[in-house]
Amino acid sequence: MRALQRIAAVLCLLVVSACATAPPRNPLADWHASPNHEPRRARMIVIHHTAMRSAEGALLVLQTRNSGGRVSAHYLIGEDGRRYQLVAEQERAWHAGSSRWAGMDDINSISIGIELDNDGNEPFSDAQIESLLVLLADLTDRLGIQPHLVVGHGDVAPTKKDDPSVHFPWQRVAQAGYGLWPRELRAPVPAGFDAWAALRLVGYDLRDPEAALAAFHRHFRGREDREWLEGDAELLYDLQLQLMELPSASGT
Known part of the structure; x- marks a missing residue:
């Protein structure tokens, strides 16, 4: 009898576990599963500066809320180059707000957000930029993000944001292969160029x-x-x- 009870308990746990991991199903429709799907994936990377005095302070805000409400990013890189991950890459972090790039809205849903510990009024440290380049190499390769789709928060939300500030070394980052940068040798601009x-x-x-x-x-x-x-x-x-x-x- 005890053996049967143990078996019944195990079967019950298996059923509960299966229900917990089953995909959500809308009761308003009949479920006919299709294998033709995949998790939402990031298609671009948005770089920010924290506008705060320390990485520790930024971590607190990114894990709780600020005066404007809850905010988060997938990664934070300290001035010393230390990298912190706060949100899983397949999840939607709240870092870009109302934004738009190349005709795409809701940038939060299609991007990885990287915060850099910087108050916006100072140069970014070499250790921090080198750490960022390591992370960019990993993300673009592993997630299949096109390297030119590395932009700043101010690029996707120009009416509200200015990060990662005029101090960010976009040319250096582009020379490493991420983002766009004008070439030294340029073709003449054609007549009528808009x-x-x-x-x-x-x-x-x-x-x-x-x-x-x-x-x-x-x-x-x-x-x-x-x-x-x-x-x-x-x-x-x-x-x-x-x-x-x-x-x-x-x-x-």
Whole structure:
């Protein structure tokens, strides 16, 4: 009798376990499972600075809430290069807010967020950038993220954010293979070139053109002018050519 009771208990536990791991099913429809699916995966990486005084303080905020509500990121990198993971990569972290890039909304759902311990008014340390490059190499390779889709928070939310600030070394990161950067040798800009169209092609949301232009200048020129500058057309034309030369993405 005791043996039968033990068997019954084990079977009960197995049933409960199976129910706990079963995919959620809507009671309003009949379930007809299909094998043609996969977990949501990240398609881009968004870099931030914490605008705080220490990694410890940033960790506290990222694990609780701030004055604006709950916020999180997948990774935090300290000034000393130490890496912290706060959210699983397959999960949606709350780091980008209302944002848009290359026509895609809800960037939180398609991105990995990386916070850098920096107050926004100082250069980023060599240890921190080297640690970031290691992480970028891992994420782009392992998750299949196209390396050029590494952008800043200010790029995807130009009307509200300016991180990772004019101090972030985008050129150094691009030389390591992540993100876009204009080449030294550039083709002449053709007659009739539309700089605004190129800015949109790069990925910027033009619903507020001045904010988009300031974000472009912050990323590629280390300043935040809200008007066109001499040389912008040459930079944008080269970036446009680089994007056109990229192989087509597959499996997206």
